[in-house]
Amino acid sequence: MKSICEWSELLYKDVTETPNIIPVTDSYGNGEHVNIDYDNIKISNMKIVMKKNFEAELYCSTCSELRNTAVKNLHTNLNSNKIETIIKESRYKDDAPRSFEEYYKFIINKLNVALSPSLWEVTCLQCKSKSYLFIYTNINGQQIIHLSETINGVSTPNTPYEVSYYLDQAHKSKIIGANSAAVVMYRTALEHLLYNQGYTKGMLNAKINELENGINSGTAPRWALNLDVEILKIIKDLGNGAAHTNKGDITKQYLFDSEIVNKLDLVFKYLLDEVYEIEIKRNKLVTKLKDVRNQI
Ligand SMILES: [Zn+2]
Numbered sequence: 001m002k003s004i005c006e007w008s009e010l011l012y013k014d015v016t017e018t019p020n021i022i023p024v025t026d027s028y029g030n031g032e033h034v035n036i037d038y039d040n041i042k043i044s045n046m047k048i049v050m051k052k053n054f055e056a057e058l059y060c061s062t063c064s065e066l067r068n069t070a071v072k073n074l075h076t077n078l079n080s081n082k083i084e085t086i087i088k089e090s091r092y093k094d095d096a097p098r099s100f101e102e103y104y105k106f107i108i109n110k111l112n113v114a115l116s117p118s119l120w121e122v123t124c125l126q127c128k129s130k131s132y133l134f135i136y137t138n139i140n141g142q143q144i145i146h147l148s149e150t151i152n153g154v155s156t157p158n159t160p161y162e163v164s165y166y167l168d169q170a171h172k173s174k175i176i177g178a179n180s181a182a183v184v185m186y187r188t189a190l191e192h193l194l195y196n197q198g199y200t201k202g203m204l205n206a207k208i209n210e211l212e213n214g215i216n217s218g219t220a221p222r223w224a225l226n227l228d229v230e231i232l233k234i235i236k237d238l239g240n241g242a243a244h245t246n247k248g249d250i251t252k253q254y255l256f257d258s259e260i261v262n263k264l265d266l267v268f269k270y271l272l273d274e275v276y277e278i279e280i281k282r283n284k285l286v287t288k289l290k291d292v293r294n295q296i
Helices: 004-011 080-089 100-113 161-175 179-196 204-217 229-243 250-255 258-295
Strands: 012-014 048-050 053-060 065-076 118-124 130-138 141-148
Touching (some): 048 100, 080 100, 161 258, 179 204, 179 229, 179 258, 204 229, 229 250, 229 258
Antiparallel strands (some): 012 048, 053 065, 065 118, 118 130
């Protein structure tokens, strides 16, 4: 979820019976492109209700996937009286709306602003785990903090501590919306993963190159043989982008939204499975089958 605005379609319902659009006309009766009285641009009987329960596709940190979730409002100041007041007091200032839809969007933006602060309970419909969304506004605009009552980070049972430490740091950064910090932590987690696998020389770039050479010459570990090394290069480049000055262009950091950070979680989950889990799982399975065979 990039911003609360993505929820708008689920969150609000237009229950205006017959939109009564106050016409914009000049004294000669022309409908458009004339002296517009901005105070008159409104739907005089617009009525919008906010749903306190709805279903939405959100990231579940227990499943580490996008899941259908039940969202329930626990606290908001945006009650029906406030919605009514916002509709009544909102006026277009610059561009007059030409349609009901335009005016509706304009009002919804106002309602979204008034959603700060609010608290929402999110229940994953698959694993039933609960998480909480806290929406508030700081000097950078509206922020969403996503707190889960279950797992922290994407570490798997056999992930070495030095890797899981940085994945936990990434997770902690992510839940408070410090996405640039999270992206740097993923890069460091990757460097530790490669170090742990015996790629100890040089910086991350050198480690990835050594692995790539190993893949090409067939000497790389088994988990790497089907790996698309580009994935590792992307994690490295994103981490560099989050840490470097980028010629003073701070706006690049806005690219690191919660969707990107969730995707990095998924990439790491895949990597950790390949590197630390699949072989152990396979060995366990084979051992069990061998035990049975030996008893025949
Ligand atoms: Zn789940």
